[in-house]
Amino acid sequence: MKQFYGVDLPNPLMLGTAQYPSPAILEQAFRASGAGVATVSLRREGAGGTGQAFWQMIADLDVLILPNTAGCHTVKEAVTTAHMAQEVFGTKWIKLEVIGHTDSLQPDVFALVEAARILTEDGFEVFPYTTEDLIVAERLLEAGCEVLMPWGAPIGSGRGLNNTYGLRAMRAEFSDIPLVVDAGIGLPSHAAAAMEMGYDAVLLNTAVARAGDPVAMAQAMMGAVNAGRMAHQADPIEARDMAEASTPVIGKAFLS
């Protein structure tokens, strides 16, 4: 498995921490699945220090922390949020989101490249939430990114991999770069498909958190990413249009 800024992930599942029915179910989903990376965010601290209790629970999970800049729409907002996240979470990792379109939450890739350049110069290790556009990907790498995270489908949509052609092309073009399908996963089969293509990890949240049984779904997702990765490493056969008998024809008894 490729390293992410010099770090080996324990497995290919990155799991979000939002939208679970309760903190206890969130914790169980992580423990039962073994997901090794947790995405987190920063929000205004409420009365009573609600953020501190959340942080204690996440810290006890002993997983890698990937803070995001979710909800940021400008370069300045994203860069400022990243600096605040670094101070609070004590990591150089930042999942860089710069949202460009309200309905689809499609990234503003122009602002994304600019923010990635600034943050890399500031010493961050940037995980950019991007599209499958190859030229944007090149620009992000030039800006200093060592990981790319193309979307599968709009955040929270559960549509799976909207553009398998584009994702395959990206995998082929950037064979040495750690690639993560981030967002849009709805089912374990979607996660497995991304891994079968040779993606290095999958980042998802809603598909687990909003499932009827998040703990079971988290485990299903872990099974799927591991199966998909093994399948990719096992060099799958090419699909073909016509049948090809698997049982040998030679030696068949003459019975008609």
Added chain:
Amino acid sequence: MKIVLNGEQREVAATTLAELLPECGFSGRVATAVNEDFVPAGLRAGHALTDGDRVEVVAPMQGG
């Protein structure tokens, strides 16, 4: 003085950002910004507040 703290008008006695946090009940892992600019923890004591400042105090929260 009057400031805007996390979007709400507040009358506070604190004169620096460092004094503001305990006065308003914040502790633990928080990050601060004043007038949309990040103020690192180490600079809070030297960051004087002025009337009308917009202060943001953020903490760890669930995210995807």
